[in-house]
Amino acid sequence: xxxxxxxxxxxxxxxxxxxxxxxxxxxxxxxxxxxxxxxxxxxxxxxxxxxxxxxxxxxxxxxxxxxxxxxxxxxxxxxxxxxxxxxxxxxxxxxxxxxxxxxxxxxxxxxxxxxxxxxxxxxxxxxxxxxxxxxxxxxxxxxxxxxxxxxxxxxxxxxxxxxxxxxxxxxxxxxxxxxxxxxxxxxxxxxxxxxxxxxxxxxxxxxxxxxxxxxxxxx
Numbered sequence: 001x002x003x004x005x006x007x008x009x010x011x012x013x014x015x016x017x018x019x020x021x022x023x024x025x026x027x028x029x030x031x032x033x034x035x036x037x038x039x040x041x042x043x044x045x046x047x048x049x050x051x052x053x054x055x056x057x058x059x060x061x062x063x064x065x066x067x068x069x070x071x072x073x074x075x076x077x078x079x080x081x082x083x084x085x086x087x088x089x090x091x092x093x094x095x096x097x098x099x100x101x102x103x104x105x106x107x108x109x110x111x112x113x114x115x116x117x118x119x120x121x122x123x124x125x126x127x128x129x130x131x132x133x134x135x136x137x138x139x140x141x142x143x144x145x146x147x148x149x150x151x152x153x154x155x156x157x158x159x160x161x162x163x164x165x166x167x168x169x170x171x172x173x174x175x176x177x178x179x180x181x182x183x184x185x186x187x188x189x190x191x192x193x194x195x196x197x198x199x200x201x202x203x204x205x206x207x208x209x210x211x212x213x214x215x216x217x218x219x
Contacts, residue, residue, distance in 0.1 A: 007177075008093060017210070025049055033142055033143075033145060033146035033149065033177060033178050034146070034181065036142050037139060037142050037143065037146075037181055037185060039180050040135045040138065040139045040185055040189075041139075041185045041188075043131060043135060044131075044132060044135050044185065044188065044189045044192060047128050047129075047131050047132055047192075048132065048192040048196070050128070051127075051128060051129060051196050052199075054125070055125060055196065055199045055200065055203060056088065058091060058125070058203050061088060061090045061093070062088065062092070063090060065084070065090075065092070065093065066210065066214075067094060068081075068084050069081050069084060069085070069100075069217075070217055072084065073100075073218070078100055078103065081096075081100050082097055082100055082101070085097035085186075087098065091118075091121035091124075091125075091203070091207060092183060092206065092207050092210045094117055094121065095114050095117045095118050095121065095207060095210070096114075096210065096211075096212060096214050097215055098113050098114055098116075098117045099113065099114045099207070099211075099215070099218070101113075102114075103218060107215070107218075110215070110218070111211075114211050114214075114215075115211075118207055118208075118211065121207065122200070122207075124203055125200045125203060125204075128187060128199060128215065129193060129197065129200075130193050130198050132189050132190075132193035132196065133189070133190075133193045135185065135186070135189040136186045136187075136189035136190040136193060137186070138186075139182045139183075139185040139186040139189060140179075140182045140183050140185075140186040141182070142178065142182050143178045143179040143180070143181060143182020143183055143186075144178075144179055144182065145178075146175060146177075146178025146179065146182070147175050147176060147178055147179045149175075149176025150176075150178070151165065151175065
């Protein structure tokens with residue numbers, strides 16, 4: 001019984017090894033156009049991880065931040081409120097800090113200065129996100145281009161080497177690899193782009209709510 005289990009285990013390991021090797025060989029058969037597709041996938045991963053970590057860091061704001069600012073302003077302690085903002089190191093804190101610095105100005109100027117800071121913070125959050133949308137568009141194009149190039153080479157070989165069903169089937173399925181991989185990378189980039197945008201929208205909504213709360217306080 002133990003001998004039979006050992007044989008089955010070895011068979012499963014060999015099958016896994018063959019499947020892995022077959023997948024690698026299949027990707028390799030995609031040709032030179034697999035190189036830009038691979039580059040797109042690496043860039044997508046780097047940009048997504050960097051933006052995800054940056055936006056995730058924006059959620060690290062003290063829940064009592066607004067109450068602390070209100071308490072300092074009620075005590076006419078502007079330096080204390082500014083110190084709290086500086087220690088927070090957060091887009092909302094930087095926006096509120098700008099408003100505190102402009103508290104001696106008219107209400108409209110305070111609102112405008114905070115809005116300008118908010119726009120700069122949103123720009124920082126959206127930095128490089130357009131790369132994801134670009135990859136979502138061009139990765140499938142690389143895939144289709146690889147398929148077209150493969151079909152051209154295939155028909156060229158048929159013209160010179162003659163018709164062979166195995167030759168045609170092998171050429172078609174290997175060249176379709178570029179289309180499949182390109183579509184997968186494009187789909188992942190599209191999902192990543194929309195996810196990052198959704199997180200940015202949440203952060204913007206929090207910034208708008210904090211700005212409105214601050215303006216109501218000083219009004």
